[in-house]
Amino acid sequence: MKYNIIIFPGSNCDYDAYFVAKDLMGDEVEYVWHKETNLKDPDCVIIPGGFSYGDYLRAGAIAKFSPIMNEVISFAKNGGLVIGICNGFQVLTETKLLPGTLLQNKSLLFICKHQYAKVVNSSTPFTHIIEKDRVLDIPIAHNEGNFFIDDDGLKSLQDNQQIVFQYCDKEGHINDNTNPNGSLLNIAGIVNKKGNVLGMMPHPERTSDPICGVTDGQQIFLSIKKFVEK
Amino acid sequence: MNPEISDELIEEHGLSKEEYKRIFSILGRDPTITELGIFSVMWSEHASYKNSILQIKTLPRSGEYLLKDAGEENAGVVDIGDGLAVAFKIESHNHPSALEPYQGAATGVGGILRDVFTMGARPIASLNSLRFGSLDNPRVKHLLKGVVKGIADYGNCMGIPTVAGEIYFDDSYEGNPLVNAMTVGILKHENIATAAAYGVGNFVLYVGSSTGRDGIHGATFASVELTEESAEKRTSVQVGDPFMEKLLLEATLDVIKQNLVVGIQDMGAAGLTCSSSEMAAKAGTGVDIDVSLVPKREKGMTPYEVMLSESQERMLLVIEPKNFGKVQEIYEKWDLHVVKIGEVTEDGNLRVRENGIVVADIPAQTLVLGGEAPVYVRETQYPSYLEKAHSFDEKSMNEPKDYNQTLKKLLSSPNIASKNYVYTQYDHMVRINSVVEPGSDAAVVRIKGTNKALAMTTDCNGKYCYLDPYEGAKGAVAEAARNIICSGGKPLAITNCLNFGNPYKKEVYWTFSECIRGMGDACRFFKTPVTGGNVSFYNETVKSAVYPTPTIGMIGILEDVKLATTQYFKDIGDVIILLGKSCNTIGGSEYLAVEYSEIAGHAPKVELEHEQKIQNICYKAIREGLIKSAHDCSEGGLVTALAESCFNPKGLLGANIEMELTHRPDIELFGEAHSRIIVSIEEKNIPSLIKIIKKYNCPYQILGKVAGHRFQIDKLISCDINELYDLWYNAIQRKMETVS
Numbered sequence: 001m002k003y004n005i006i007i008f009p010g011s012n013c014d015y016d017a018y019f020v021a022k023d024l025m026g027d028e029v030e031y032v033w034h035k036e037t038n039l040k041d042p043d044c045v046i047i048p049g050g051f052s053y054g055d056y057l058r059a060g061a062i063a064k065f066s067p068i069m070n071e072v073i074s075f076a077k078n079g080g081l082v083i084g085i086c087n088g089f090q091v092l093t094e095t096k097l098l099p100g101t102l103l104q105n106k107s108l109l110f111i112c113k114h115q116y117a118k119v120v121n122s123s124t125p126f127t128h129i130i131e132k133d134r135v136l137d138i139p140i141a142h143n144e145g146n147f148f149i150d151d152d153g154l155k156s157l158q159d160n161q162q163i164v165f166q167y168c169d170k171e172g173h174i175n176d177n178t179n180p181n182g183s184l185l186n187i188a189g190i191v192n193k194k195g196n197v198l199g200m201m202p203h204p205e206r207t208s209d210p211i212c213g214v215t216d217g218q219q220i221f222l223s224i225k226k227f228v229e230k
Numbered sequence: 231m232n233p234e235i236s237d238e239l240i241e242e243h244g245l246s247k248e249e250y251k252r253i254f255s256i257l258g259r260d261p262t263i264t265e266l267g268i269f270s271v272m273w274s275e276h277a278s279y280k281n282s283i284l285q286i287k288t289l290p291r292s293g294e295y296l297l298k299d300a301g302e303e304n305a306g307v308v309d310i311g312d313g314l315a316v317a318f319k320i321e322s323h324n325h326p327s328a329l330e331p332y333q334g335a336a337t338g339v340g341g342i343l344r345d346v347f348t349m350g351a352r353p354i355a356s357l358n359s360l361r362f363g364s365l366d367n368p369r370v371k372h373l374l375k376g377v378v379k380g381i382a383d384y385g386n387c388m389g390i391p392t393v394a395g396e397i398y399f400d401d402s403y404e405g406n407p408l409v410n411a412m413t414v415g416i417l418k419h420e421n422i423a424t425a426a427a428y429g430v431g432n433f434v435l436y437v438g439s440s441t442g443r444d445g446i447h448g449a450t451f452a453s454v455e456l457t458e459e460s461a462e463k464r465t466s467v468q469v470g471d472p473f474m475e476k477l478l479l480e481a482t483l484d485v486i487k488q489n490l491v492v493g494i495q496d497m498g499a500a501g502l503t504c505s506s507s508e509m510a511a512k513a514g515t516g517v518d519i520d521v522s523l524v525p526k527r528e529k530g531m532t533p534y535e536v537m538l539s540e541s542q543e544r545m546l547l548v549i550e551p552k553n554f555g556k557v558q559e560i561y562e563k564w565d566l567h568v569v570k571i572g573e574v575t576e577d578g579n580l581r582v583r584e585n586g587i588v589v590a591d592i593p594a595q596t597l598v599l600g601g602e603a604p605v606y607v608r609e610t611q612y613p614s615y616l617e618k619a620h621s622f623d624e625k626s627m628n629e630p631k632d633y634n635q636t637l638k639k640l641l642s643s644p645n646i647a648s649k650n651y652v653y654t655q656y657d658h659m660v661r662i663n664s665v666v667e668p669g670s671d672a673a674v675v676r677i678k679g680t681n682k683a684l685a686m687t688t689d690c691n692g693k694y695c696y697l698d699p700y701e702g703a704k705g706a707v708a709e710a711a712r713n714i715i716c717s718g719g720k721p722l723a724i725t726n727c728l729n730f731g732n733p734y735k736k737e738v739y740w741t742f743s744e745c746i747r748g749m750g751d752a753c754r755f756f757k758t759p760v761t762g763g764n765v766s767f768y769n770e771t772v773k774s775a776v777y778p779t780p781t782i783g784m785i786g787i788l789e790d791v792k793l794a795t796t797q798y799f800k801d802i803g804d805v806i807i808l809l810g811k812s813c814n815t816i817g818g819s820e821y822l823a824v825e826y827s828e829i830a831g832h833a834p835k836v837e838l839e840h841e842q843k844i845q846n847i848c849y850k851a852i853r854e855g856l857i858k859s860a861h862d863c864s865e866g867g868l869v870t871a872l873a874e875s876c877f878n879p880k881g882l883l884g885a886n887i888e889m890e891l892t893h894r895p896d897i898e899l900f901g902e903a904h905s906r907i908i909v910s911i912e913e914k915n916i917p918s919l920i921k922i923i924k925k926y927n928c929p930y931q932i933l934g935k936v937a938g939h940r941f942q943i944d945k946l947i948s949c950d951i952n953e954l955y956d957l958w959y960n961a962i963q964r965k966m967e968t969v970s
Contacts, residue, residue, distance in 0.1 A: 009564060010473050012389020016662050019678070049660075051387040054473025110382050112657045114879075141386070141657045206659050211676055211791055213665075 001225045002028040004042035006072065006088075008063045009034070013049030013085065013205065020205040021046070025221050034066035043228040044081035045072055047088030049141070049203060059102065059144045060090030069095055081125055081224060082197045086142055089189070089199030098192055098199045099157065100149035105142070106182030112141040114214075115180055117165040117188045117202050118172050124164055124191050125227040126198045126220055135172045136216035138165075138202035140180060140188075145201040147183040147190075157190060165189035165200055235260050243270035249604060256596045264534045264582060264590040271500035271538055272507060272597040273604060275767055280604045281733040282765040285746045293759040295722055297422065301600070304345040304425055304496065305415075306761020308723050310787055312680050313419050317351035320359070320412035320688070320727040320783040322766035326467040327409040331376025332383075336470040337542050338411045339384040344496035347479050348545060350423040350486040351415030354663060355675045356385050358395040358411045359688040359727065359781045360652075363404025365644050365965040370399075373407050375966070380470075381411065382655040387472035388479065392656035393664055393673035396688050399644045400829075402696070405771030410727040410764075412783040414686055416677060423486045425495040426513035427506075427548045427574045432492055434506070434517055434572040435554075437561055438478050438544040440525035444468050445501070445540025474543040477564040482545065484560050491557075493548040503537045503597075505546040507580045510594035511601050517594070519572030520583040533582055533589045548574060610743055611736035619697055622830035624816050629896050633946040636825060637869055638957055640900065643824045646866045647961035648877075665794045669879065671862050672717040672786070674794040683791040685719030687784055691865070692777035693818045694833035699744035701835045703780045705904055707752035708836045709864060710784035715845045716860040716907060718793035718852050719786030721756055726763035726782055731775025733767045741778040749780055755838045758784065795852050797861035798878035799885070799910045799936040804858060806872070806885060806933045807916075809923070810844050810906035813867060814893045820865045821900035834903045841905040843926040848907050850922050856915045863906040869899045869943060871908050872933070876941060876951050877958065884951045887934035887943040895946055910936055 003021045007014045014031065022029045030040040039045065052063035063069065069091075076082045076097050084092040092098040105111055114137055122132040130136075149157065157163055165188035169178045179186045181201075189200030204217030233239065240250050243266055253261055253269050261269065271277060279286065292299045297315050298307040305319035323338025339356065346353050358381055363370040385392045390413070427434065445468035485491050493513065495505040502524070510517040521536040531539075547568075549557055554570070561568045575581070580597065582590040595601035630636040640646055653668040665683055666674035672687035689710040695702030711721040726749065731738040753760055763783075769776040788794060799806070816822050817831025851857045863871040876883050891898050911919055916932075923930050941949045 009477055010387070012387075012476065012660060016660065019662060050389060051473060051476075054387060054471070054476075056473065109379075110386060110655045110657070112386075112659060113654050139659055141659060143386075203659075206662055209662055211665060212659075212662060 001228050002041060002043050003046055004030055004032045004039050005046045005048055006032050006068055007034060008052035008066060010052045010054050011048050011050035013203065016205045017046045017048045020208045020221060024208055025225065027225060032068055034068050037067050037071065039071050039075055044083060044224050045075060047082065047084040047091050049086030049088060052087055052091060060087060060094040063091045064095040073097060076197050079194065079196050083126060084199040085203055086201055089201055090144060092197065092199045097197050098190060099153050100147055100190065102144045103146040103148050104144050105146050110143040111180055113139060115140045115202055116168050116170055118168045118174060119164065120166055121161050121164045124195050124198065126223050127164060129223045129226055130219050133172065135168060135170065136219060137207050137214045138204050138217050139206045140202050142201055145181045145183065147187040149184060154184065160193050162190050162193065163187055164191055164198060165202065232262050235266060244274060245270055249273060256593065262589055264537060265592055267534045267538050268503050268590055268592060268597065271503055277500050277504055278599050278603040279765055281606050281608055281767065283599060283605055284607060285743055288746060289750045289760045290754045291760055293723065293757060296759060296761065297419065301762065303349060305349050306723060306725065307349065307422060308761065310682065314677065315417055315419055316414060316684065316785060317346050317349040317417055318412065318414040318725055318783065318785055319345050319762050320410050320725045320781065321764040322727050322729060323409045323411065324406060324729065324766050324769055327377055328406055330467040331373045332380040333467055333469050335377040335380030335409050336384040337468045338409055339381050340470045340472065340475050340542055341498045342411045342413045343388060343390065343475065344498065346413045346415040347482055348423060348425065348494050348496045349415065349417065350421040351417035352483060353390045353413050353415040354661065355673065355686060356390055356392045356411065356413045357686060357688050357783060358392065359690065360395065360397045361403040361408035361692065361779060362399050363401055365399055367404065370404065371966055377407065377409055378652050378655055384470055384472045386657040388476050389660050391658045391660050391664055393658050393675060394668055394687055397649055397652060398692060400692060400777065402774065402777045405773060406769045406776055408729050408769065408776065408779055410781045412688060412725065414684065414785060421486055423491055423494050425509055426493045427509040427515050427517055428492050428513045429550065430515060430574050430576045432548050432574040433551055433554060433570050434519055434574065435547040435549060435557065436524055436544065436569045436571045437547060437566055439471060439474050439541055440527040441536055441539045441541045442527040443531065443535055443539060446535060446538045468540050468542050470542050477566055478543055478545065481561045481564040481566055485557050490553045491547055491549055495546050497544040497546060499540065501538060501540050507594045507597040509546065509548065510580055511598040514578065516575035516577045516579040516581065517572060518575045518581040520586065522585045523569055523571040525567055525569060533584045537582060608733050608739045609736045610740035612740060613737035619830045620832060622828065624831050627826055629894065630825065634949055636900065637947055637949065639824055640820060640866045640870055641873060641954055641958040642961040643820060644962050644965060645820055646870055648959045649962065650959060651962040651966060665791055666717055666796055670717065670796045671713040672719065674717050674788065676791045681790050683788040683794060685714045685717040685786040685788060687713040688781055689713060690779055690781040692779045693829055695745060695779060696777040696829065697818045697831065698833040699741040699778050700748040701833050703745035703748035704752040705834060705836045706780060706782045707749055707756065708841050708904055709862065710782045711756050711758065712845060712862045712907065714784055714786035715848050716795065716797065716862050718795040719788050720849065721758045721784055721786045723761045724753060724758050724782050724784045725761055726780055728763065728765045729769050729776060729779040729781065730767055731770040738775055745778050745780045752838065793852055795860050797875055798859055799875050799883045800858045802883065802936050802938060804910040804936045805913050805916060806887065806936060807909050807911060808868070808906060808931045808933055809847055809909060809928065811903065811929050812892055812898050812931065813901035813903040814897060815903065816897050816901040819867065819900065819902040821867065836904040843928050844905045844907060847922050847926055847928060848909065851909065851919055854918065856919050857909040857911045859910045861908045863908060865902065867900040867902050869947065873941060873954055875908055875910070877955055882939065882951050882955055884937040884940045885934060885942065886937040886940065889931060889933045889944065899943065
C-alpha cells in the first residue's frame with residue numbers, strides 16, 4: 001500500500017496525513033511537491049488540508065493550476081484512488097474531479113471541533129469496511145465547508161449514491177441542528193460517479209491516534225488499505 | 231533631503247532633550263534624519279526597555295534546565311531531554327489591536343511565531359491571553375470579533391494549533407484591550423540558531439516580503455498612551471500575510487537544519503534597524519547595508535522609511551559567502567526572494583547606505599539594550615485607590631436569597647463562561663498532538679518521537695493584581711503552576727507579558743515594581759525561571775490605566791503522555807475531594823463583581839510553602855494513578871470549579887455534595903482562594919490518597935460523589951446539569967448575538 005501526499009505551498013495537514021499513514025498504519029508514503037510532474041507510483045493520492053496558496057482568490061482555486069494536478073487528474077481518470085481532505089476537497093471541486101462547491105460556513109466563522117458524521121454509503125473503496133449508518137467522530141476545521149450544488153447536481157449525487165458522509169449528532173440524527181456549516185443535506189463528503197475520488201471536509205487523520213483519545217478516523221485509512229491489498 | 235534637526239522634530243520622535251544630547255555626544259555631530267529615526271525606535275520603550283530593565287533584572291533568569299538564559303536570544307530555550315529543547319515566548323500587540331483589531335492581533339501572532347522559528351524551533355502550539363471591556367459595549371464586541379478572527383486566520387493558515395489561553399472582560403480594559411500571544415516550539419539542541427552577526431566579510435541577506443511604508447514607527451507608537459488622535463496613526467499598524475510566513479517558516483527551518491546560517495533575526499518591531507543593530511551588537515561586529523538593495527513594494531521610499539518600516543514576514547540572515555547558492559536554492563523552492571544587502575564589518579558600526587552613499591553611521595552598541603541605550607530608575611508611590619478598596623467590609627454584603635440564581639449568574643458571567651466561541655475559531659487540533667484540548671486547566675501537547683508531552687497555560691487575574699500587585703503576580707505564577715500540575719505536568723519555566731500603564735506615573739510604577747517582586751518570589755520558590763517575555767507600558771486611555779496585568783505563560787513537562795489529566799469528572803459514584811483549605815474571603819472575587827458590582831477587598835494571598843504541598847499531593851496522586859480528574863479552584867470559587875468539572879465534553883455528569891460548611895455559606899462556596907484543587911477518585915483509592923495527604927500534613931475535605939444529572943450542594947443548590955451547562959456554554963455566544 002503506497003500513498004502519495006501532494007504538498008502545495010500552504011498545505012499544513014500534509015504531515016498529519018503522513019504520520020497517520022506511515023507511523024500508525026504502517027503504509028508506504030511519499031510526498032510529492034506541487035511543481036513535480038510525475039506521481040511516485042501511488043495506490044492512493046492524498047490531497048491534504050491546509051491553505052494552498054493561502055486560499056487567495058478562493059479556497060483551492062490556485063492549486064488546480066499546479067503542474068502536479070494534471071497528473072492527479074489523469075491518475076483519477078484512470079481509476080486511481082484520490083482522497084481530498086478539507087482544503088483537498090476544495091481543490092477537487094475546483095478541478096472538477098468532484099461536483100459542487102464549498103461556500104463559506106453559514107456562521108461566517110472558522111469552525112474547529114469534534115464532529116459526528118454518518119457513513120451513508122459504505123460501498124466505496126474508502127468506506128467499505130464500515131457498517132452502513134455508523135456514526136464516526138471526525139473533527140472539522142474549516143472556513144469554507146458549506147457544500148452546495150444545484151438541484152440537478154444534487155439529484156445526480158443522490159441517484160448515483162455519491163453522498164458518503166452526512167453531519168449528524170452522536171445518535172445519528174441528521175437535521176439543521178446537527179449541521180455545523182450550512183451544507184446542503186448536511187453533506188460532509190462525496191465521491192465521483194466512478195467512486196474512486198473522495199472529497200470530505202472532516203479530518204479522519206485527526207481521530208486516528210489513540211493518544212488523542214478517539215480512533216474513528218482510522219476506519220477510512222483501513223478501508224483504503226483493504227481495498228488496495230485485496 | 232536632510233531636514234534640519236529641530237526641537238519639534240526631536241520631540242516628534244519621542245526623544246527627550248537629554249537623550250538628544252547623548253546622541254550628539256555619541257556621534258560628535260548632529261544626526262542625519264535617518265540616524266534620528268534609528269535612535270528614536272531603538273531607544274523607544276518598546277525596543278530599549280529603558281524604564282523596566284532594572285526591575286526585570288531582579289527576576290530569576292537562569293536554572294538547571296535552561297540552555298539559553300533570558301535575554302540571550304529571541305526566546306528562552308529549555309532542555310526537555312532526548313536531545314530536544316523547547317523555545318517559547320509571549321508578546322503583546324495591545325496598541326495595534328486597539329486601533330485595528332484584526333491586523334493588530336494577526337501580526338501579533340505572526341511576530342511571536344517568527345521569534346520562535348528563527349531560533350530553529352518548529353512551533354508546535356500557540357496560546358493567547360486577551361482582555362477586553364464589558365461585552366455589553368458594541369465597540370468591545372467589534373474588538374473581540376476582530377482580534378479572535380485575526381488570531382484565528384493567522385494561526386490556522388500557518389497550521390499551528392492554538393491550544394489554550396484566557397479571556398477576561400473588565401471595564402478597565404475598555405479603550406485599551408490586551409492581546410498577548412504566545413508560541414511554543416521544539417528544536418534539537420544542535421539546531422539552536424543565534425541572532426548574531428559573526429564573521430567579518432559574511433553576507434547579510436534579506437529574505438521574505440518586500441518592504442512597504444506600513445508600520446513605520448510602530449515601536450514608538452507602542453510607547454505612548456492611546457488618545458483620540460491615535461486613530462490617525464492607523465498606518466502604524468502592520469498588515470499580515472500568514473501564507474508568506476508559512477513559506478518563510480518551512481524555508482527557514484530548512485536552512486537552519488542544513489547548518490547554512492551563522493545568525494538570523496526576525497524583522498519585528500523597528501524592522502531592519504532593530505535586527506541589524508542587535509545582531510551586530512551581539513557579535514561585537516558591525517553591519518554595512520545598502521537600502522537601495524532592499525526589495526520594496528512602494529516607489530520613492532527614503533532610507534529613513536526603509537529602516538523604520540515594520541512590514542511583516544521579513545528576516546535578516548547572516549551566512550558565509552560560500553553558502554549563498556544553497557541558501558538561495560532553498561528559499562527559491564518556496565518562491566521567496568533572497569537578496570544580499572550588505573556585509574558584516576569589523577568596526578562595530580551600523581552603517582546604512584543608499585546607492586553606496588552613507589546615510590547613517592552609528593556604533594551599534596550605543597543603540598541596544600545591554601549596550602548604551604538609556605536606562606532609567608523610575609519613582610514609585612503607593613496608589614491612593616488602594617486604601618478605599620481595602621477598607622471594604624465584605625461582611626456588609628447580604629447573603630444571597632437564592633443560591634441557584636447566584637450560581638447561574640456566575641456561570642453566565644463571560645469571565646467564567648465557556649470560551650468555546652473563541653477556541654472553536656482556532657484550529658486547535660492540527661498536527662495531531664492535542665492530547666488535552668482547550669477548556670481544561672492546561673493544554674497538553676504530545677511530542678512526537680518521544681513518550682513525552684508538554685503542558686502549557688497562560689494565567690493572570692487582573693483584579694487580584696489591582697487589589698494587591700505583589701500577591702496578584704505571585705498568585706498568577708502559583709495558579710499557572712497549579713494548572714500545569716492538575717494536567718499531569720511538572721512546571722519548568724515561564725515567559726511573561728507585563729501590561730501596565732504609563733511608567734512615568736509613580737502609582738503605576740509602584741504596581742509594576744510590586745508585580746515584579748511577587749513574580750520573582752514565586753518563580754524562585756517554584757524554580758521556574760523567567761526565560762524571556764515582553765513589557766508593554768502606556769496601556770492607558772484618557773479614562774485610566776488598565777489593571778496591572780503581568781500575564782504568565784508557563785510550560786511544564788509530562789515525562790509520559792499517559793499522565794495527561796483533565797478537569798472533568800469521569801464516572802458516576804467517584805468520590806469528590808477538595809485538596810486544601812476552605813475559603814473565608816470574597817475579596818477580589820467574581821462573585822463580588824457579578825452580584826454586588828464591587829472590585830474591592832483584599833486579593834487572595836498565596837502561602838508558597840502550603841501551595842507547593844498541595845501541588846505535590848496532586849502531582850504524586852496523578853503519578854500513582856490514583857485520581858481521575860484534577861481541577862484548580864479559581865474564579866467563581868469552589869462551586870464554579872465543581873460545575874466545570876461536571877461539564878465533561880464527552881457527556882455531562884452531576885455532583886451530589888454534602889459538605890460541612892465552616893464559614894458563611896456564600897463566602898465558602900463562591901469565595902476565591904489559592905492552593906485548592908478538586909479531584910475525583912474511585913472509592914477504593916481513597917486510603918492511598920489520604921496517605922499522601924497525611925505525608926504533607928495538608929487539610930482536605932471529602933465533598934461528595936459524582937452523580938447523574940443533578941447538581942446538588944447540600945440544601946443550598948439544586949439544579950439540572952444540562953441547564954447549567956447551557957448557560958455556561960452559550961453565554962458568550964448569546965452576548966455576541968445580542969444587539970446592544
